[in-house]
Amino acid sequence: MELTMEDLPSMPLEEWAATKETLHRFEQIVGKIRLASSPRRNHWWHVPFRLTGTGITTRPMGVVDGNPLFTVDFDFVRHRLTARTEEGREASFPLAGHSVASFYREVLAALDSLGVHVEIARPYPYDLPDAARPFAEDTEHAAYDPFWANRYWRVLGRVGGVLEEFAAGYSGKTSPVHHFWHTFDIAVTRFGGGAVRHPEEAGPLIREAYSEEVVSFGFWFGDESVPEPAFYSYTAPEPEGLTGAPLPDGAEWLDGAHGHLALLRYGRARAAADPRAAVLSFYQAAYEAGAPLLGWDTAGLACPDGVTDPDDKLRSNWWQT
Template identity: 25%
Template sequence: MSQRGTARPDLDYEQLAPTVDYVNRVVQVAGKYTLDEPFEVGWGNVVLDVTPRGLSTRTFRHPEVAFRVHYRLLDGDVLIESDRGTRTLSLRHESVASFYRAFCGTAAGLGIGPPNSSLICEIPGSPPAFEDDRVPRDWDADAARLMNTAVNLAADGLETWQAPYLGHRPRVGVMWGGFDLSATRWRPQRTTPTPGRPAFQQNAELHAYLSVGFSFGSSRSPHPGMYAYLWPQPDGLGSRAWGVEGAAWHPDAGLVQLPWPALMRTPDPVRSVVAFGDAVQAAAVDLAGWPDDLVCPRVDGWYMSRTPTAEVQRLEQEWHEHVHARD
C-alpha cells in the first residue's frame, strides 16, 4: 500500500476559499464537454482525473478533433492537448468571464468549438453563466499548491480503497459541479430517486450506492475533510465506529465526516483513508444488506514485477475458498 502519507498539508478553509471557488468555476468550462459523452452509471463519465500537477478531463473524441484539457494548478495554466497540436492559457484572469473568453478563443485555434452549455452549476449564488461572472479574481499560487497536494493524497487513499471492489466503480475523480473528489461503489439494486431533485441527482439514485470522498469545505460547512454516505440511507449509522479516530456520523448533513486535522494526526493518512472507506463498506453490509463478497481480500500491492505467480495463485485460491465456504 502507498506510503505517501508523509505529505500533510495544513488546510485552512478561509485561506483556500477564494482559489477553490475560482477553480471550481473554471474547471466547469472544460467539464461541460462531458455532458455530451455517453452516460455512465452515477455520472462516472464526468469526473476530472487527479494528475501530478492538477486536474484533467478525459480524452474527448469528436469527429474533427480529439483533445483533453489539463488544469495545471502547480503551473498556473491550462494545457489543451489535441491531435492538431497543443495550446496553453493562463489561469490568472481578472474574472471567470475573461477566462471563458480566452479559453474559447484558444480552443478554437485547435478546431475545438466551445462547450454546448455555459451555465454555472451547483454553486449557490453564482451568476447564471460564465459570461456573466465578472467578479474580480486573484490567483493564489500557494493555495493552488496546497489544493493539489491535498487532492493527490486523498486520491491515493481512495484509489487504494477501490482496488479490490468487484462491482461497478467509476474511476476516482473530481466532480466538477460540486467540486468534491469521490470514489463510488455501486450495487445492482434498483431504488426510487428522491422526488423533486435535479435530473442529475435522480439519475444517480436509480441504484444503491455508497460514496467516500474529499471536500475542501463550503461556506455552509467550512471544514475540509473526508466524507461518506450511503444511498438509500439505512438506520443505525449513529451507533457505528468509522475506522479512524475523529470520524463521526452527522445526521443533519446525512454524512459520515472525518475532519482533515484528524486525518493528518494519524500515523499514515493514506492508510487511514482506506480504513475509513472499509468502515463505510462494513456499514453497508451490516445495515443495508449489501453482499459481503463484493470486496476481495486486499493485498498490500501485487507488485507483479517481483511477486511469484504461485503466490498470486495462492491468494486467489484462498479467496475462492472463502466465498464457497459461505455458500
C-alpha cells in the same frame, strides 16, 4: 507507503477561499465543455475530471459532437490551461490574472483556434450562490494564488492515491476515482447492484447517479456547513440504523441535507500517527456500517490487495520475475 503531515499539508479553507471560489468556477466551465463533448456514461461517469501528474484532465473527448479528438488540462505546477488536439496542435494560457469572465472567453478562443467549437448548453455556474449569473459576466471572482492552487493539487493527488488503494479492496462494480467539478470533491463509489427508483421530481442528476444502491467515499475542501476539509462517506439509500454503527476515534456522523455523512476532518487525519491508515480505517468502518444494512455480501465482494483469484499461489509478485 506511510503518509505524514507533510504529505497531507495544511489546507485551511479561510486561507485560500478566494482562489477556491474562482478555481471552482474555472473548472465548471471546462467541466461543462466535457459534458457537451463526450458520450454519456452510466451514473454520469463521463462528466468528472481525472488526475494527472501535474493537475487534472478532461480526458480525450470530441468526435461524437463533430469536433476533432481533444483534451483540456489544468496544470497546477506550471499554472497553465492547455487544450490539445489529436494532431498535436495546442493552445495554452496562464491561469493567473483571469476573472471567470475572461477565463471563459479565453478557453473558447483557445478551442476555436484549434478548430474545436463547443456550445455549452447552460453557461452558468451549477449549484453555486451566483447560479443566475452567466460565466461571461462574472468579473467578481478573479483570485488565483499559485501557492494555494498547487497545494490544492498536492492534496488531490495524495488523497487520490489513498482512494485508489481503498478501491482495490472491492471486486464489485466500482466507479473510477474522479474529481467532480460541480461539487469540487474527489470520490470513489461502490455499487451493490440493487436497483433504486426515485420520483420524477428528484431530477435527472439524482435519478441517474443513484439508480443503484451505493456506498460512496471521498474528500472535499470544505464549505459553509463544514468550513474545513474533510474525508467523508455516505450510504444511499440510507438504511435505518446507519448512524448506530461505530466509527474510529475522531470520526463522527453528521446530519447533512440529504442524509447522514460519516466524517473525518482533515485536521484529525493529519494529526494521526499514520494518516493514511487512519483514512483507510475510516472508509472501511463507514463501508461496514452501510453495506451490510443494505444486504450486500461484503465477504463475497472483498478483494484483499486487489486480488480476486482464490488461489493464494497467484498472490506472489509474478510481475517482478
